[in-house]
Amino acid sequence: MTKVAVVFANGCEEVEGLTQIDVLRRMQIPVDMVGLGSKNIMGAHNIPLTCDKVVDQSLLDYDCVVFPGGMGGAHALRDNDQLKDLMVQRQQAGKWNAAMCAAPIAFARYGLLDGHDYTCFPGIDKETKEVAPTGHFKEDITVVDEAGHIITSRGPATALAFAFRIAETLGYDTKEIRHQMLYDFLAKNI
Numbered sequence: 001m002t003k004v005a006v007v008f009a010n011g012c013e014e015v016e017g018l019t020q021i022d023v024l025r026r027m028q029i030p031v032d033m034v035g036l037g038s039k040n041i042m043g044a045h046n047i048p049l050t051c052d053k054v055v056d057q058s059l060l061d062y063d064c065v066v067f068p069g070g071m072g073g074a075h076a077l078r079d080n081d082q083l084k085d086l087m088v089q090r091q092q093a094g095k096w097n098a099a100m101c102a103a104p105i106a107f108a109r110y111g112l113l114d115g116h117d118y119t120c121f122p123g124i125d126k127e128t129k130e131v132a133p134t135g136h137f138k139e140d141i142t143v144v145d146e147a148g149h150i151i152t153s154r155g156p157a158t159a160l161a162f163a164f165r166i167a168e169t170l171g172y173d174t175k176e177i178r179h180q181m182l183y184d185f186l187a188k189n190i
Contacts, residue, residue, distance in 0.1 A: 002029055002170050005062040007083070008051055009036040011072015014043035016100050016159045020066050023163035027177055029170070034059070036076055036083065044070040059086045062095070063170060069101020069121060069155065078106040087112060091149060096169060098151035100162050107150065108132035116148035121155045144169055 004024055006017050017033075024031045035041050035051035042048055059065055065087065067077055077083060087110050090097055099107050104120040107113050108128040113135035120128060125137040142153045142165040151169055153162035160183055164174040178184050 002063045002172075003061065004029060004031045004064045004066060004166070004170075005034045005059060006031060006066045006068065007034045007036060007055060007059075007077065008041040008043075008049055008068065009073040009076035009080075010042050011044050011070050011074075011076060012041065012049075012068050013070030013073065013101055013156060014045055014047045014049065014068075015156050016070070016162075017049075017066070017068035019159035020068070020163045020166065023160065023177065023181070024167060026180075027167055027172055027174075029167065029172065032062075036080060044072055055080075055083055055086070057086070059083075060089055060093070060095075062090075064096040064098055064151075064166060065090060066166065067097075067099040067103035067106060069099070069103045071102050074102035074105050077103060078109045084110045094149055096149045096151060096166075098153075098162070098166055100153035100158065101155045104128055104152055105131070107152075108135065112148065112150060116145040116150055117143050118145065118150060118152040119143045119154055120152060 021031045033051040035054050039051045101121045108131040113132040115134045117136045141158050
């Protein structure tokens with residue numbers, strides 16, 4: 001059975017993380033909320049989050065690990081050596097890793113973007129290019145790099161597209177959930 005973990009750190013962008021959980025759980029995909037250093041996380045907009053567990057070796061067991069953005073959260077993810085080691089092991093094992101908004105700066109520090117396509121929040125690409133100069137920045141809503149097993153997206157407004165892309169990359173059909181959530185209607189009328 002497919003399992004996904006969303007890793008939250010203090011200062012994370014709440015909508016980016018919670019959207020992933022909401023969409024994937026609606027699709028009956030098991031998702032755990034994983035806190036960096038604590039089960040109790042405070043989001044960037046002072047929304048308290050209670051996670052199911054804290055970051056540990058079990059991150060290696062998930063089919064996909066997702067990082068929401070938010071500058072404070074992204075910097076905390078970037079600077080955590082335990083998380084770096086786990087994410088490098090995941091990439092070496094061919095597991096999917098996903099990050100959006102500012103969180104690709106963590107992937108850049110970990111070496112996960114080297115030689116791979118990605119996207120991120122406008123302006124964050126300058127920092128990712130400094131740390132991972134061989135990464136290939138794209139201005140797309142979502143980017144999937146099959147070779148690197150990386151899924152990335154731009155920012156809060158792209159959170160639904162990111163969730164659908166994660167599900168599709170893991171082999172799920174999102175047509176019905178897109179319809180149920182009025183995503184197709186939005187895409188046609190915005």
